[in-house]
Amino acid sequence: MKAYWIAHVDVTDPQQYSAYTQLAPAAFAQYGGRLLARGGRSEALEGRPTPQRSVVIEFASYEQALACYRSAEYQAACAQRQGAARAEVIIVEGL
Numbered sequence: 098m099k100a101y102w103i104a105h106v107d108v109t110d111p112q113q114y115s116a117y118t119q120l121a122p123a124a125f126a127q128y129g130g131r132l133l134a135r136g137g138r139s140e141a142l143e144g145r146p147t148p149q150r151s152v153v154i155e156f157a158s159y160e161q162a163l164a165c166y167r168s169a170e171y172q173a174a175c176a177q178r179q180g181a182a183r184a185e186v187i188i189v190e191g192l
Contacts, residue, residue, distance in 0.1 A: 099191040100159040102130065102166070105148035106184045113181035120174035128165035130154045148185075162188045 108114045125132065134153040141147040156162040165171055166188065178184065 100156045100162040100188055102154040102162050102188050104152040104184055104186045106150040106182050107148050108182045110181040116177035117174050124171035128161050129157050159190045
């Protein structure tokens, strides 16, 4: 069963955040992640205000999505994001 990584991100330091965006895609690819949405238009209809960026990544399974997040490769990218953005990341299993 597929799983989806959903992230809402507000960038506070674009220059530093670019280091994250240069590293993270390689980790996604290594674990079979396929970007379905990244940035683009969005509108919050309920809940908190619209984040600057919304990201949806599809994985073959919940386990693959978790393995990607917990991997050394992604954590190295994540370290670059610290202090450069506020992020909420969830993984949800598909139907």
